[in-house]
Amino acid sequence: MIWPWLLSGAAAAGWFSTRYAWWRRTVDWQRPRVLMYHMIAAPRRGARYNGMRVSPEMFERQLIWLRENEFKFVSMSELVAAKPGGRTVALTFDDGYADNLFNALPLLKKYEARATLYLVAVRDDTDWSAKKKAHHDSGELVREPKLTDEQVRAMLESGCIELGAHTLTHANLPKLDKPQRRSEIRDSKIKLEQLFGVKVSSFAYPFGIWERKDRELVAESGFTTAVTTDSGIDPLPLPDPLAIKRVKVSGKEGFFAFRLRLRTGRRGVRK
Numbered sequence: 001m002i003w004p005w006l007l008s009g010a011a012a013a014g015w016f017s018t019r020y021a022w023w024r025r026t027v028d029w030q031r032p033r034v035l036m037y038h039m040i041a042a043p044r045r046g047a048r049y050n051g052m053r054v055s056p057e058m059f060e061r062q063l064i065w066l067r068e069n070e071f072k073f074v075s076m077s078e079l080v081a082a083k084p085g086g087r088t089v090a091l092t093f094d095d096g097y098a099d100n101l102f103n104a105l106p107l108l109k110k111y112e113a114r115a116t117l118y119l120v121a122v123r124d125d126t127d128w129s130a131k132k133k134a135h136h137d138s139g140e141l142v143r144e145p146k147l148t149d150e151q152v153r154a155m156l157e158s159g160c161i162e163l164g165a166h167t168l169t170h171a172n173l174p175k176l177d178k179p180q181r182r183s184e185i186r187d188s189k190i191k192l193e194q195l196f197g198v199k200v201s202s203f204a205y206p207f208g209i210w211e212r213k214d215r216e217l218v219a220e221s222g223f224t225t226a227v228t229t230d231s232g233i234d235p236l237p238l239p240d241p242l243a244i245k246r247v248k249v250s251g252k253e254g255f256f257a258f259r260l261r262l263r264t265g266r267r268g269v270r271k
Contacts, residue, residue, distance in 0.1 A: 024264040027233045032079055032088040033071070033262055034227065034234075036246040039097045039144070040104040043251055048140055053251040056103045062249070062258055063111040073113040075162035076202040080225050084236045091115035092227060092246065094166060094204055096123050098145035101155055108160040118166040118204035118227070119152065121191045128170040128206075149195060156196060164202035165189050165223070171206055173214045181214060186221040201225065203242075215242050233265040 038052035040059045071089040074082060079090045093100050096119040108115055123146040155161045165188040173181050192200045201224045205214065208229025218226045225241045232245035247261050
């Protein structure tokens with residue numbers, strides 16, 4: 001009977017359509033794509049956070065595709081001053097993992113790409129993930145090697161990296177009172193500028209969790225741009241430079257999903 005095959009095919013088509021939402025309209029290519037990465041590292045068997053690990057091979061393939069499709073690589077400070085015209089991409093890395101130096105930087109150099117590193121100022125043994133959800137206390141991210149100050153300096157000296165702030169301790173801002181929030185935001189900028197002797201003008205909200213009062217503190221602290229984890233592609237000029245949407249790049253997705261995200265800003269119906 002042909003009906004079971006038809007039903008099976010329809011179910012598969014429905015799953016594919018929901019998972020990838022391929023039918024979404026392409027966002028104008030004149031809008032800049034701001035990509036969000038964390039680690040450039042091979043996935044680990046059974047690890048919770050493999051979505052944060054984009055393999056070096058996949059990252060290189062993505063950079064090649066961006067260059068072949070005539071994207072101009074810009075830092076966040078360059079993005080805010082950009083004008084519509086041509087394809088533009090801003091690569092961003094959150095947190096400050098050591099693989100950003102060992103695996104990402106050589107590829108950025110190879111393909112003459114620039115990126116913005118949103119660095120946690122105090123990169124100690126705190127389990128950042130547990131600040132969002134207490135049951136995420138496996139210690140996996142604690143054990144992940146972080147950049148030392150000397151390694152950060154090496155990245156900045158390469159000319160490929162612009163430094164941004166990601167709070168002092170990767171705080172869950174809404175769980176703090178206003179003085180604590182101000183300290184996490186303002187003092188991260190002060191500490192990074194003093195440590196590395198560079199201007200820090202961009203901020204990333206930890207976990208993408210923020211409130212209007214956090215945005216006000218970001219502005220008060222002297223930041224000119226701030227990125228969220230909200231999926232999407234903003235137009236130029238930026239509608240809100242202190243709440244910029246980003247395109248999430250996941251290590252659990254293939255190259256098809258990456259190209260789809262670049263086209264629409266999202267991968268599926270809910271992502």
